[in-house]
Amino acid sequence: MSEPDAAPRQETAVTSDAIESPLLEVDGLRKEFGGVVAVDGATFSVAEGSLTGLIGPNGAGKSTTFNCITGIHEPTGGRVTFDGQSITGLPPYTLANRGLVRTFQIARELSEMTVIENVMLAPGGQVGESVIRSVTPGLRGDVIEAETAVRDRAWETLEFFEINHLAHENAGNLSGGQRKLLEMARVLMTEPEMILLDEPLAGVNPTLEEKLLERIHELRREQGLTFLLVEHDMDVIMNNCEHIIVMHQGSVLAEGDAETIKSDERVLEAYLGGDV
Amino acid sequence: MSTVDSVRNRLDTLPDVGLVIGFIASIWAVMLVLAIAVGGANWANLAAGFIGSVTVLMGGYAILALALNLQWGYTGLFNIGIAGFMAVGAYTTAVLTAPTDPAAGAVPGLGLPLWVGLIGGMVMAAIIGGLAALPALRLKADYLAIVTVAFSEIIRLVVNWNGLAEVSLFGVPFGTGGATGISFKSANEVASTFINGVGQPIVAAAEGVGVSGPNLANLTYGILLLLVVAASYWVLARITNSPFGRVLKAIREDETVTQSLGKDTRRFKIKTFMIGCALMGLAGVLFRGQAGYVSPQQFRPTITFYVFAALIIGGSGSNTGSIIGAATFSGLLFYLPARLGENVSLGGTRAPGNIIDAVAGLGSLDPLPLLAYTISNISTLRFVLIGVVLIYIIQNQPDGLLGHRNEPATSVSLDRPQSGSGGETDE
Ligand SMILES: Nc1ncnc2c1ncn2[C@@H]1O[C@H](COP(=O)(O)OP(=O)(O)O)[C@@H](O)[C@H]1O
Ligand SMILES: [Mg+2]
Numbered sequence: 001m002s003e004p005d006a007a008p009r010q011e012t013a014v015t016s017d018a019i020e021s022p023l024l025e026v027d028g029l030r031k032e033f034g035g036v037v038a039v040d041g042a043t044f045s046v047a048e049g050s051l052t053g054l055i056g057p058n059g060a061g062k063s064t065t066f067n068c069i070t071g072i073h074e075p076t077g078g079r080v081t082f083d084g085q086s087i088t089g090l091p092p093y094t095l096a097n098r099g100l101v102r103t104f105q106i107a108r109e110l111s112e113m114t115v116i117e118n119v120m121l122a123p124g125g126q127v128g129e130s131v132i133r134s135v136t137p138g139l140r141g142d143v144i145e146a147e148t149a150v151r152d153r154a155w156e157t158l159e160f161f162e163i164n165h166l167a168h169e170n171a172g173n174l175s176g177g178q179r180k181l182l183e184m185a186r187v188l189m190t191e192p193e194m195i196l197l198d199e200p201l202a203g204v205n206p207t208l209e210e211k212l213l214e215r216i217h218e219l220r221r222e223q224g225l226t227f228l229l230v231e232h233d234m235d236v237i238m239n240n241c242e243h244i245i246v247m248h249q250g251s252v253l254a255e256g257d258a259e260t261i262k263s264d265e266r267v268l269e270a271y272l273g274g275d276v
Numbered sequence: 277m278s279t280v281d282s283v284r285n286r287l288d289t290l291p292d293v294g295l296v297i298g299f300i301a302s303i304w305a306v307m308l309v310l311a312i313a314v315g316g317a318n319w320a321n322l323a324a325g326f327i328g329s330v331t332v333l334m335g336g337y338a339i340l341a342l343a344l345n346l347q348w349g350y351t352g353l354f355n356i357g358i359a360g361f362m363a364v365g366a367y368t369t370a371v372l373t374a375p376t377d378p379a380a381g382a383v384p385g386l387g388l389p390l391w392v393g394l395i396g397g398m399v400m401a402a403i404i405g406g407l408a409a410l411p412a413l414r415l416k417a418d419y420l421a422i423v424t425v426a427f428s429e430i431i432r433l434v435v436n437w438n439g440l441a442e443v444s445l446f447g448v449p450f451g452t453g454g455a456t457g458i459s460f461k462s463a464n465e466v467a468s469t470f471i472n473g474v475g476q477p478i479v480a481a482a483e484g485v486g487v488s489g490p491n492l493a494n495l496t497y498g499i500l501l502l503l504v505v506a507a508s509y510w511v512l513a514r515i516t517n518s519p520f521g522r523v524l525k526a527i528r529e530d531e532t533v534t535q536s537l538g539k540d541t542r543r544f545k546i547k548t549f550m551i552g553c554a555l556m557g558l559a560g561v562l563f564r565g566q567a568g569y570v571s572p573q574q575f576r577p578t579i580t581f582y583v584f585a586a587l588i589i590g591g592s593g594s595n596t597g598s599i600i601g602a603a604t605f606s607g608l609l610f611y612l613p614a615r616l617g618e619n620v621s622l623g624g625t626r627a628p629g630n631i632i633d634a635v636a637g638l639g640s641l642d643p644l645p646l647l648a649y650t651i652s653n654i655s656t657l658r659f660v661l662i663g664v665v666l667i668y669i670i671q672n673q674p675d676g677l678l679g680h681r682n683e684p685a686t687s688v689s690l691d692r693p694q695s696g697s698g699g700e701t702d703e
Binding site: 070071072091092093096097101102104108110111112113114116117120121122124126127128129130131134135140143144146147148150151152155164167168186187190 | 520522534684685
C-alpha cells in the first residue's frame with residue numbers, strides 16, 4: 001500500500017490552523033473504489049472534548065472518511081491516529097473497544113431485536129459474552145450480576161433519550177427519528193471517548209433535533225466526550241460546532257470556526273458552483 | 277392462515293416445557309390410536325413399535341434442529357453440510373469405541389468406553405467444523421454455505437474410501453470400514469442392557485401385554501434420546517439467553533454494526549459454529565448410529581435438507597420452536613404417512629397402477645381410486661406433502677410456528693428495575 005502520490009492539495013490553507021491536543025488526526029487519507037477516488041488526501045484533526053463539524057456537498061467523501069477512520073473500509077493510503085496511537089486499518093471492534101465509535105448515516109438498528117436488547121448489546125467486556133460463563137451454573141452468578149447492571153444502565157440510557165417507552169418494541173418498528181436516537185443510545189452504552197455522527201439529524205423532526213443537540217452538548221459538558229458531526233443543515237453546524245471542516249471532492253477545502261467558514265469564498269463556490 | 281394462526285395462538289398460551297411435552301404426547305397419542313385401529317390383538321406391541329420409532333426420530337431431529345437453530349436461526353450461519361458433521365461425530369465415536377477384536381471381516385477400533393467415544397465424536401465434529409468455518413467466515417456469508425456443502429461431500433467420500441477402511445497407526449489397527457461401514461457398541465445396546473437390568477419389572481409387565489423386548493428397548497432408547505434433547509435444550513437456552521446469545525442475534529441482523537459496537541464477530545461465529553457442529557456430531561452417532569453401525573449411506577445430503585425443513589416449520593430463531601418443528605416434521609410429515617400407507621387399506625378398492633388411472637376415477641365422480649392410489653404411494657407422496665407444507669409456511673408464516681416469538685437474549689428479566697427492590701430473576 002503506497003503513500004498517496006497526490007499530497008493534500010490545500011496543505012497550506014489547512015495546516016496553518018493547527019489544533020492543540022488533537023484526539024483524532026487524519027493525515028493524507030485516501031480511498032479509491034475501482035476508478036472512483038472517494039477520499040483524496042484528506043487531512044484534519046479533531047480536538048479533544050470538541051464538537052467538530054464536518055460538512056461538504058453530497059459525494060464529498062464524508063461518509064467514506066468515517067468508514068476509513070472506523071475500520072469499515074481499509075484506506076488506500078494515509079494515516080489515522082487516535083489518542084496518539086496509529087489506528088490505520090484496524091478493525092471496527094478494536095476501535096470501539098478503544099473508545100472510538102460511530103453512528104451510520106442510514107440508521108442501522110438491529111431490527112429483529114428489541115430496543116433494550118439493541119442497547120444492552122453495546123457495552124464492552126461483558127462477562128456473559130463468554131459461553132462457558134453463561135452456561136456453567138457456578139460461574140453464572142457473575143453474569144447475572146453484570147447483566148443486571150447493564151440492564152439498569154440500559155434503562156437509564158433509554159430514559160436519557162426518552163425512548164424508554166419503546167424498550168420492548170422490536171427496533172424495526174421504530175420511526176426514522178427514533179432509530180437515530182437508538183443509534184446514539186447504543187454507541188453511548190459502549191462508554192466511548194469519541195463519537196463520529198453521520199447525519200444523526202436527517203429525518204429527525206425539529207423538536208427531536210433540538211433535544212438531540214441538547215443531549216450532545218450535555219454529554220460533552222458532563223462526560224468530556226468528543227464529537228465529529230456530519231450534518232447537511234448549515235445552521236445546525238454553524239450554531240453548534242466551534243470548529244468546522246469543509247470537504248470537497250475527497251479532500252479538505254477549508255477549516256476554521258463558523259465565521260471563517262462563512263466568509264470563505266471557496267466554500268461558497270463548492271456549495272453553489274456544483275462541479276468546480 | 278387461520279389454521280396456523282389458531283395453532284399458534286394455542287401454542288403461545290402454554291409455557292415452553294408444557295408446550296413441548298404436550299406436543300410430543302399428542303404425537304404419541306396419534307400413534308397409539310393408529311396402532312389400536314390397525315393392530316388388532318397385537319395393538320400394544322405395534323404401539324410400542326410406532327411410539328419407539330417416532331420418538332427416536334423426533335429426538336434425533338430435535339437435537340439437529342436445535343444445533344442448526346444456534347448456527348442459522350440465531351447467528352445466520354448457513355450450514356448446508358449438516359450430514360458431514362454428523363458423519364464426523366458418528367465415525368469418530370465408532371472408531372474410538374469399536375472393539376479391538378471384532379468379528380471376522382469387521383474393522384477393529386480402539387475399544388474405548390462409550391462416553392469417551394461420545395465426547396471424542398463431539399470434539400472432533402467441533403474441530404472439523406472450526407476448520408471449515410475458519411477460512412469461510414473471513415469472507416462473505418455465502419462462502420460458508422459453499423464450503424460446508426463441499427466439506428460434507430468430502431467427508432462422505434473420505435469415509436467411503438477404501439484406503440482408510442483399515443489402517444494401522446503405531447501398530448494399532450483401526451479404520452472406517454470404507455463403503456461397508458463400521459460396527460461398534462451402540463448406545464441402543466446400552467439402553468437395552470439398562471432396561472433388561474434395572475428395568476426388569478417393566479420388561480415383564482410389557483411382555484405381559486405383548487410388547488416385544490426389542491420394541492421396549494427401542495422405546496427406552498427414544499426416551500433416553502429425549503433426555504439428551506432436554507439437556508441440549510437447557511444448554512442452548514443458556515447460551516442464547518445471555519450476552520453471548522445477544523451478540524449472535526446481532527451478527528445475524530447486521531455484522532458490521534456488531535463489529536462497530538466492539539464485538540470481534542469472527543470469534544463469536546467460529547465458537548458458535550463449533551458448538552453447533554459438536555451437537556450435530558452427537559446426533560450423528562446417537563441417531564444415525566443408533567443400531568451400532570455407521571456407513572457412508574447414512575450421511576447423504578438429504579438429511580441436511582430435512583433438518584432445515586424441521587427448523588423452518590418450527591420457527592428459526594426459537595429453541596422451543598426447533599423442537600416443535602422437529603417433532604412436526606419427523607413425526608407428522610415423515611413417519612406418520614409412511615405408517616398410514618403400510619397399514620391402511622380401502623376395503624375392496626384396489627390401488628390403480630398409475631396416477632392417470634387414479635385421476636380418471638374422478639371423471640365418474642369416484643374418488644376412491646385416487647384415495648387408494650395416494651395411500652399406497654404415500655411414502656413417496658409424503659415428500660410432496662413436505663414440500664407443500666414448506667411452501668405454505670414460507671408463504672404464509674415465514675416465522676414458522678414459533679419463530680415470531682421473541683426469546684430475549686439476556687440472562688435477566690428486562691423489565692425496568694423497580695426502585696428499591698432488586699427483583700431480578702434468572703429466566
Ligand atoms: N462502497 C462504495 N463503492 C463505490 N463508490 C463509493 C462507495 N462508497 C462511496 N462511494 C463514492 O464515493 C464518493 C463519496 O461518497 P460519500 O463518502 O458517501 O460522500 P458523502 O458522505 O460526503 O456524501 C461518492 O462519489 C460515492 O459514489
Ligand atoms: Mg454521507
